[in-house]
Amino acid sequence: xLTLIIVLGVLLVLAILYFIFRIGNLVxxxxxxxxxxxxxxxxxxxxxxxxxxxxxxxxxxxxxxAHFDSYNLPVASEHGVVTDYLxxxxxxxxxxxxxLIFIVMFWFxxxxxxxxxxxxxxxxxxxxxxxxWTLIPAFVLALLIFSGLRAWSDITDEASKDAVVxxxxxxxxxxxxxxxxxxxxxxKHNYKMIDASNEFGLDLSEEHxxxxxxxxxxxxxxxxxxxLMIRAKDVIxxxxxxxxxxxxxxxxxxxxxxxxxxxxxxxxxxxxxxxxNFNYEMAxxxxxxxGHFSMRFPVFVHDSVxxxxxxxxxxxxxxxxxxxxxxxxxxxxxxxxxxxxxxxxDSQDAxxxxxxxxxxx
Amino acid sequence: MATIDIHPQxxxxxxxxHAHEHEHHGNFWTNYVFSEDHKVIAKQFLITGMVWALIxxxxxxxxxxxxxxxxxxxxxxxxxxxxxxxxEGKIDPEFYLALVTMHGTIMVFFVLTxxxxxxxxxxLIPLQIGARDxxxxxxNMLSYxxxxxxxxxxxxxxFLSTGPASGGWVIYPPLSALPxxxxxxxxxxxxxxxxMAIFIASSLxxxxxxxxxVINLRTKGMSxxxxxxxxxxxxxxxxxxxxxxxxxxxxxxxxxxxxxFGTSFYLSDIYIGGEALPNQGGSPILFQHLFxxxxxxxVYIVLLPALGITSEIIATNSRKxxxxxxxxxxxxxFIAILSFVVWAHHMFVTGMNPFLGSIFTLLTLIIAVPSAVxxxxxxxxxxxxxxxxxxxxxxxxGLVSYFLTGGxxxxxxxxxxxxxxxxxxxxxxxxxxxVMGSASFFGxxxxxxxxxPKMFGRMMDERLGYIHFWLTFIGVYLVxxxxxxxxxxxxxxxxxxxxxxxxxxxxxxxxxxxSVAAILTLCAQFIFLFNFIYSIFRGKVAPAxxxxxxxxxxxxxxxxxxxxxxxxxxxxxxxPYDYSKPGAKEDFIPQxxxxxxxxxxxxxxxxxxxxLELNNDSIVVENKDQKH
Numbered sequence: 001x002l003t004l005i006i007v008l009g010v011l012l013v014l015a016i017l018y019f020i021f022r023i024g025n026l027v028x029x030x031x032x033x034x035x036x037x038x039x040x041x042x043x044x045x046x047x048x049x050x051x052x053x054x055x056x057x058x059x060x061x062x063x064x065x066a067h068f069d070s071y072n073l074p075v076a077s078e079h080g081v082v083t084d085y086l087x088x089x090x091x092x093x094x095x096x097x098x099x100l101i102f103i104v105m106f107w108f109x110x111x112x113x114x115x116x117x118x119x120x121x122x123x124x125x126x127x128x129x130x131x132x133w134t135l136i137p138a139f140v141l142a143l144l145i146f147s148g149l150r151a152w153s154d155i156t157d158e159a160s161k162d163a164v165v166x167x168x169x170x171x172x173x174x175x176x177x178x179x180x181x182x183x184x185x186x187x188k189h190n191y192k193m194i195d196a197s198n199e200f201g202l203d204l205s206e207e208h209x210x211x212x213x214x215x216x217x218x219x220x221x222x223x224x225x226x227x228l229m230i231r232a233k234d235v236i237x238x239x240x241x242x243x244x245x246x247x248x249x250x251x252x253x254x255x256x257x258x259x260x261x262x263x264x265x266x267x268x269x270x271x272x273x274x275x276x277n278f279n280y281e282m283a284x285x286x287x288x289x290x291g292h293f294s295m296r297f298p299v300f301v302h303d304s305v306x307x308x309x310x311x312x313x314x315x316x317x318x319x320x321x322x323x324x325x326x327x328x329x330x331x332x333x334x335x336x337x338x339x340x341x342x343x344x345x346d347s348q349d350a351x352x353x354x355x356x357x358x359x360x361x
Numbered sequence: 362m363a364t365i366d367i368h369p370q371x372x373x374x375x376x377x378x379h380a381h382e383h384e385h386h387g388n389f390w391t392n393y394v395f396s397e398d399h400k401v402i403a404k405q406f407l408i409t410g411m412v413w414a415l416i417x418x419x420x421x422x423x424x425x426x427x428x429x430x431x432x433x434x435x436x437x438x439x440x441x442x443x444x445x446x447x448x449e450g451k452i453d454p455e456f457y458l459a460l461v462t463m464h465g466t467i468m469v470f471f472v473l474t475x476x477x478x479x480x481x482x483x484x485l486i487p488l489q490i491g492a493r494d495x496x497x498x499x500x501n502m503l504s505y506x507x508x509x510x511x512x513x514x515x516x517x518x519x520f521l522s523t524g525p526a527s528g529g530w531v532i533y534p535p536l537s538a539l540p541x542x543x544x545x546x547x548x549x550x551x552x553x554x555x556x557m558a559i560f561i562a563s564s565l566x567x568x569x570x571x572x573x574x575v576i577n578l579r580t581k582g583m584s585x586x587x588x589x590x591x592x593x594x595x596x597x598x599x600x601x602x603x604x605x606x607x608x609x610x611x612x613x614x615x616x617x618x619x620x621x622f623g624t625s626f627y628l629s630d631i632y633i634g635g636e637a638l639p640n641q642g643g644s645p646i647l648f649q650h651l652f653x654x655x656x657x658x659x660v661y662i663v664l665l666p667a668l669g670i671t672s673e674i675i676a677t678n679s680r681k682x683x684x685x686x687x688x689x690x691x692x693x694x695f696i697a698i699l700s701f702v703v704w705a706h707h708m709f710v711t712g713m714n715p716f717l718g719s720i721f722t723l724l725t726l727i728i729a730v731p732s733a734v735x736x737x738x739x740x741x742x743x744x745x746x747x748x749x750x751x752x753x754x755x756x757x758x759g760l761v762s763y764f765l766t767g768g769x770x771x772x773x774x775x776x777x778x779x780x781x782x783x784x785x786x787x788x789x790x791x792x793x794x795x796v797m798g799s800a801s802f803f804g805x806x807x808x809x810x811x812x813x814p815k816m817f818g819r820m821m822d823e824r825l826g827y828i829h830f831w832l833t834f835i836g837v838y839l840v841x842x843x844x845x846x847x848x849x850x851x852x853x854x855x856x857x858x859x860x861x862x863x864x865x866x867x868x869x870x871x872x873x874x875x876s877v878a879a880i881l882t883l884c885a886q887f888i889f890l891f892n893f894i895y896s897i898f899r900g901k902v903a904p905a906x907x908x909x910x911x912x913x914x915x916x917x918x919x920x921x922x923x924x925x926x927x928x929x930x931x932x933x934x935x936x937p938y939d940y941s942k943p944g945a946k947e948d949f950i951p952q953x954x955x956x957x958x959x960x961x962x963x964x965x966x967x968x969x970x971x972x973l974e975l976n977n978d979s980i981v982v983e984n985k986d987q988k989h
Contacts, residue, residue: 018891021825045750045827049758056838063846070867071846083778090779094769101736101765108743109758112679113750119948120941121745124682129741130734137733141726144776149719151778156715172542172633191630192637201632230712234633235536236645238710238785242851242864245782249711251645252535253629256712281864285785285853287529288536289543290455293856 046113053106057099073242074272076264076280076301079155080245086148093140159227159259164308167229168218168282169200170237170250173291175282176200177218181211181317183340186229194233197322204319204328210340213315218282218299221308222265230256238286241299243269247285265301317341395506397498398923402505403484404816407809409512410476411890414802416516417467418883422876424460427452429876431858431869445524454857458527459545461855463519465530466553468798470560471515473663475508477805478602481666482571482595484812488914489589491580491931493924496573500566507563511556518552526553529855531656534627534648538619541634551620554613561610568599568606575599580913582933587952589912589937590683593690594669597697598662604701605658612651619643646711653704660797661700665693667804668735668764671757673937674811675739677910678754679746680948682938685738692731692738699728709777710784718777725775732768736761747941747948751908752826756807759834760800766838767795770845785855788848791841799837806833806889813893814907818919819900825892829885836882843871911951912937934974935967 075084112120167178167186178200180186187202187209194201202209220226230239232250239258240247248258270278280299284292302308319325319341329337396402423442426435434450445456452460483501487494495501518525527545528537532553540547575596579588588596618624619640627648628640676683683689705713705721739761748754770792773779783789806829813821852865859865906915916931931953939950945962956963957971 021822024824025822041823041827042748042750045755046748048831052835060842067846071850073849073851073864080782083781086776087773087779087782090773090776094772098765098769101740102762105740105743105758105761105765108740108746109748109750112743112746112748114747118747120680120747122682122940122942123684123741123745124938125685125687129737130685130688133737134730134734138730141729141772144772145723145726148776148778149722152715152719152722155778155781156718191632194632194637196635234631235539235542236533240785240851240853242782247710247781247784251712252631253641253644254646254712277863279863281862283853283862283864286533287458287855290458292458293454293858294861296861 042114046110049106050110053102057102074269075243075245076262076269077244077246078261078263079151080260082151082154083245086151089147090144093144159257160225163225163227163259164221165227165229166218166220167231168239168250168297169231169233170239170284170288170295171233172235172289173295175295175297177215179213179215179312179315180208181213183208183211187212191233198325200318202318204325204337205330207333207336207340210319210329210337211317211342213317215315218297219308219311220262220299220301221305222262222268222301222303224305225259225261228258228260230258235288236286237284237288237295240283240285241280242283243280249286262301265303267303319343395502397494397502399483399487399495399498399501400816400921402501403480405505406475406479406483406508409509410472410480413467413471413476413512415886417464417472418886420460420464420467422880422883423452424457424464425876425879427457427857429873431860455527455544456524457857458529458543458855459524459549462527462529462545463525466515466526469530469659469663470557471512473798473801473805474564474659475560477801478595478598478662478666479505479508479567480805481591481670481808481812482567482599484816485591485914486571486574486595487578488815488917488921488925489592489912490575490578490583491913491933492574492578493930495570496577497570501570504563504566504570507559507566511559511563514552514556514559518549518556521549521552523547523549525549531652532616534616534619534645535631538616538628539631539633554617557613558610561606564602564606568602571595571599572603580930580933587933587936590672590686590689591669593693594665594672597693598665601658601665601697601700602662605655605662608651609655612648612655616648646708646713649708649711650705653707654701656707657704658700660793661696663801664797665696667760667801668693670804670808670811671739671760673912674753674757674807675742676938676940677908678749678751679742680749680940681742681746682940683738684741686936686938688734689738692734695731696728699724699731703728706775706777706780709780722775722777726772729768729772729775736765736768751810752821752823752830753807753811755827755830755834756803756810759830760803760807763795763800763803763837766842767792767797767800771796782851783848785853786848787844787852787854790854791844791848794841799841809893811908812914813896814903815914815917815921817897817900818903819896820903820907821896821900822892825888829888829892832885832888833882836878836885839878840875840882843875847871909947909949911939911949913952916951916953
């Protein structure tokens with residue numbers, strides 16, 4: 001019933017509007033004012049364009065300044081400071097250019113609105129002007145490009161040898177992280193070895209996998225370069241660490257990397273933002289399916305490298321948590337694997353006896 | 362022939378409208394449905410494009426409801442969306458992605474490629490260069506009907522129980538290749554690919570026609586340097602289309618192979634749905650390269666016609682020659698060439714070789730120069746003009762405004778280092794919706810208002826046009842400007858909701874504003890729709906040349922018949938922008954008026970051309986380009 005009333009109401013309003021329109025048409029027909037109207041409606045539009053320009057610019061500057069904190073995300077990485085600087089330099093250049101052109105354009109539309117006593121200037125060409133406004137943007141752009149490219153080549157340069165290595169793996173619809181363990185080397189993996197427990201697809205015949213461990217939270221040190229190794233299991237995902245200004249796609253069948261140095265620990269950020277519950281977060285930035293929006297991965301930045309290393313030590317190797325998989329380690333290497341993964345003595349015997357069943361599906 | 366009759370109707374005794382119709386027998390089907398007349402085909406493209414625009418707009422309002430009012434109960438949409446509304450009254454997250462995907466696909470291809478370029482290239486090329494019709498009317502007809510078939514398939518895919526394609530309009534595999542990854546990658550994706558393959562065939566048929574028509578069928582005197590900028594724009598657009606669409610076709614074909622025949626062009630090392638797929642050695646990045654090799658030129662396929670239309674309308678309504686005609690053509694040419702070497706700026710963070718990133722940053726930012734030149738030239742055309750704000754003119758000014766606002770943010774995104782943070786955030790959404798979406802859409806609307814009298818022989822209502830313009834102009838800014846802030850804050854695109862993240866917890870207010878503005882903007886389009894339909898039947902009867910414009914289409918009768926000019930096709934003697942020429946009686950001199958009739962306003966070098974006009978030798982005519 002209510003729906004019916006609403007529909008009828010809308011129809012009534014539309015009908016009234018239509019009749020107003022019709023009557024307006026008829027009245028103007030009767031009055032016989034056809035094109036004499038051009039100057040009055042013309043001025044109205046000219047004034048409205050001016051008004052739009054002024055109100056628009058005021059709103060733009062007011063919001064940009066008054067709400068700066070709501071859209072400016074604090075930066076917490078070394079290269080992020082550089083890219084932010086570039087961002088704001090570009091912003092300064094573009095806002096100046098935008099404002100000038102915006103004002104000039106709308107001012108012209110207002111100033112040169114139709115006047116039946118005036119005739120437009122026959123001004124078809126001016127090579128000097130054309131050259132000037134080709135060269136100025138070209139020059140400004142050259143500056144932006146070169147500063148941008150220098151930053152880009154620094155950011156995408158090889159990570160240093162002693163960088164902390166962490167692997168993040170995207171899948172529908174979650175992230176996991178793999179740490180290299182004490183040997184600081186990530187072991188081999190093979191997507192055909194992935195199963196319900198071995199979600200990394202660790203190839204356990206290779207020794208570096210034995211001490212690798214899994215984390216459901218990304219732990220990073222403050223003040224030391226991190227080399228993020230990125231891969232995906234099913235479809236393309238994208239690692240996005242907004243506060244670190246890090247973004248890199250996770251592509252199935254490929255290994256991508258991103259190196260960066262975090263400058264503020266979680267605790268630092270908590271005091272800087274005055275929010276005791278502040279947490280860094282990692283998101284997915286490439287459409288990956290139904291749960292794309294839910295791929296939150298918590299990030300914790302330790303106050304110092306020592307803190308971080310202590311945390312590393314406190315973690316159990318994946319093989320230790322899944323001792324059944326010792327079966328996949330070739331028999332002659334099992335001893336070494338047990339030691340490296342830190343598996344306690346009591347569970348060793350049973351595993352030792354089991355037959356080798358390494359299968360590739 | 363010493364003088365050219367400027368009133369073709371009076372000189373064509375055997376060709377008055379009545380006699381003309383008897384020459385071309387036809388029934389309803391051949392005249393209005395399977396017509397080979399470029400004007401009818403143009404209207405078919407326009408009306409189909411408008412239907413699609415409406416569908417695309419409604420889809421966008423649906424997902425804006427979710428984003429602006431995440432807590433609202435949307436069960437009232439159940440009669441329309443059925444099972445896609447969850448029992449809690451929310452849009453299904455997967456259907457949300459389908460909405461986003463189909464909105465993008467429809468708007469980019471079906472509205473702004475077919476609806477804009479298809480309509481105005483078809484309508485204006487023969488009329489403005491002085492041709493009876495397209496080079497091949499039959500191919501032209503096929504072009505529309507392929508488009509129609511493609512439209513039908515795409516439309517049907519909206520109603521599948523598994524939903525239409527949902528992997529984003531860029532359909533990156535493996536997401537789009539694997540039905541296990543999302544429902545939309547099943548039959549919906551198949552239909553998407555089939556529809557697009559047919560669409561590409563349609564686009565190629567059209568483009569080949571546009572190019573051969575422009576090259577071969579120009580009337581006597583219509584040298585390349587005397588073509589209106591609209592024609593230049595359509596010409597470049599068609600060339601870009603011919604060179605880039607086949608690449609999308611190849612990309613789609615390989616994707617079809619991967620999906621249906623077990624190949625591994627784009628697939629490698631995938632573990633999904635509890636099983637490891639056998640595909641190895643493919644590269645998802647290959648698809649992205651192929652896609653964006655079309656995808657970026659596509660931006661200019663969409664934009665150039667709009668810029669051409671705007672050039673024409675701004676010059677006409679400023680009563681001034683377009684400033685820097687040659688620079689305008691040159692910048693379009695430069696943009697057309699550069700558009701092929703910037704594609705990988707969409708892929709800075711895909712793990713592509715960083716050195717490639719540097720090259721593409723360089724090339725991308727270079728393209729800003731010709732774009733800036735175009736804006737400066739538009740603004741200078743307004744300077745010291747005598748501006749009439751027709752609806753078409755307002756929409757053209759709106760286009761320049763959007764082109765400026767959205768184009769300038771390209772300087773951020775084209776710079777690879779800055780793009781790292783902004784990539785796939787709402788900043789990108791704001792950028793391309795303004796610079797290519799809204800700007801092109803405004804070009805299309807401007808074109809409709811401007812050439813409506815030629816299409817339907819009647820005028821559209823100007824007051825409704827003004828209301829439509831102001832609501833849309835402000836509405837679009839309110840929709841897309843706030844997205845810059847949301848993007849700078851890092852909000853990723855294609856998110857169903859942001860509540861999972863503390864980092865993205867703000868901006869509920871701006872998102873609501875955007876959604877309200879989107880709804881109002883959509884509503885404003887119904888004013889246009891009413892105006893359009895009403896004016897076809899009841900609009901004021903259009904005079905022959907309602908805008909006092911100089912180009913050839915206004916020398917045709919009110920309802921140009923098959924063949925456009927009842928008598929001889931007019932000869933062209935001058936460039937299309939002789940507005941407010943000093944000394945001239947009127948403030949415009951149409952292209953078909955010889956210099957011998959306008960001695961009072963001729964420039965010195967133009968007086969010399971009079972002799973040549975008297976010879977009426979087409980070779981000589983070719984040589985007398987204006988030295989501006």
